[in-house]
Amino acid sequence: MASVSVQNLSKKFGSTVALDQVSFEFEDGKFFALLGPSGSGKTTLLRMIAGFENPDQGSIQIDGKVVDHIPVEKRDIGMVFQSYALFPNMDVQANVGFGLRVRGISASETKRLVGEALELVRLSGFDDRRPHQLSGGQRQRVALARAIVTKPRVLLLDEPLSALDRTLRLEMEIELKRIQRDVGITTIFVTHDQEEALTMSDQIGILNEGQLVQHGSPVDIYENPQSVFVARFLGEANLLKGQVDGSSVNLEVGGTIQTRSKPASPLVICSIRPEKISIHKEKNIAPSSSNQIAGRVNEHIFNGTSLTYLVQCGDQVVRVFVQNLSGELIAPNTPVHLSFRPEDTLVFPDA
Ligand SMILES: Nc1ncnc2c1ncn2[C@@H]1O[C@H](COP(=O)(O)OP(=O)(O)OP(=O)(O)O)[C@@H](O)[C@H]1O
Ligand SMILES: [Mg+2]
Structure with a gap:
């Protein structure tokens, strides 16, 4: 030793x-x-x-x-x-x-x-x-x-x-x-x-x-x-670009969100892990404190215990992992709302 x-x-x-x-x-x-x-x-x-x-x-x-x-x-x-x-x-x-x-x-x-x-x-x-x-x-x-x-x-x-x-x-x-x-x-x-x-x-x-x-x-x-670099290297991360507006971030893919820490530069990259995102067909299902962005399902991948959704939000594809609780799949082309907590939304300067 x-x-x-x-x-x-x-x-x-x-x-x-x-x-x-x-x-x-x-x-x-x-x-x-x-x-x-x-x-x-x-x-x-x-x-x-x-x-x-x-x-x-x-x-x-x-x-x-x-x-x-x-x-x-x-x-x-x-x-x-x-x-x-x-x-x-x-x-x-x-x-x-x-x-x-x-x-x-x-x-x-x-x-x-x-x-x-x-x-x-x-x-x-x-x-x-x-x-x-x-x-x-x-x-x-x-x-x-x-x-x-x-x-x-x-x-x-x-x-x-x-x-x-x-x-x-x-x-x-x-x-x-x-x-x-x-x-x-x-x-x-x-x-x-x-x-x-x-x-x-x-x-x-x-x-x-x-x-x-x-x-x-x-x-x-x-x-x-x-x-x-670390967010992408260890685990998966959705990276969304945005512009800081006061204490909020206006995302390029649409939507205004809150982040875990105060953004420190005018242009930022927000990082959200796929398993921290919920996906809903209806709007406003998540608590009002959640961040929400809109998209459309491109593809779903059934893994047995879990599901992976590839959701088109603006010109970007966002990955979402959900536990297979209901056995129900959201079909491709369905409009959806993605929600995630501000504390799960990390923010980094866009170099
Ligand atoms: N004896 C050597 N002569 C010249 N360049 C070397 C030598 N040993 C390592 N390097 C270089 O140093 C850098 C670091 O190499 P290293 O072998 O430590 O990487 P690594 O992180 O172990 O990579 P890998 O995951 O591919 O094994 C590389 O650019 C490599 O080409
Ligand atoms: Mg090596």
Whole structure:
């Protein structure tokens, strides 16, 4: 168990800025998810914490001690690489046991610990296989076993479940979370899967173009995104342009609405999550304090437990999610009224 603190980390590769002044405190024993578009610096940040990459600027501490000049093998970190990076000419037993042998653990103890780790990732009996005799998902699980077998202080996972099918992935998510909780390993987990980030982590950090643009609990980031980028990146968001008029916003799609906070620039973008919107055939069904805009149903998508409506409002399509309470669908072309609360209407400056 250990806390990891990164301060002002910056890294350039040629003219590419991979990390730009990233500072963060990864608390002891917590599970962090790092999200961000491709190329935003996620792998670079993990490799730097592990010691495979040196920052141009900034510093890293593990448990309050500066590790900038401490080599990879002395940082006591387990890492699963995006590309698995198994040793191709070693079998599974040797791959997983590698870190233990390096540490001088006896052959019998190594065998026992490797057996335990393989059981955790559901690969008991695969000891003698070479990486080329394994599927992508199995290789990924060998990499995971290799990372946890030494019981490191910090676990860095770069999309460790990306090659697994959905069923196995859900199973491994639960296992991983259990291992993390039982052993209390500080874990930093890179994923492209929003649901994975939301369900598994204590904290989420979002990177964009090398900068940590927001961090917080999953609920906090989802409910209080601080930029249009974060609102769109985590979850879905309807973005409606408007002009500020006193304390109200006149939307381009028609309608005057109230927002959660006071608009701070004359031109704004309002963001409303699809599940925060109600859809009605009649006008004025929602409380009078609600925002209302008018539209026409373009399309409905029946998902069983829920319905998605694509509603044409002016020249924009607004997505609405509703729970399937009545089993009744509103047909395409029906004029509708959309309502949503001012507190669910976020407002950002239109840059
Ligand atoms: N060794 C390198 N040499 C040159 N450029 C690099 C190197 N490593 C990373 N980069 C660049 O740095 C930026 C950040 O890369 P990084 O691998 O950290 O992104 P990422 O967020 O992990 O992306 P992905 O989601 O695709 O894995 C990218 O523009 C990438 O091309
Ligand atoms: Mg990456």
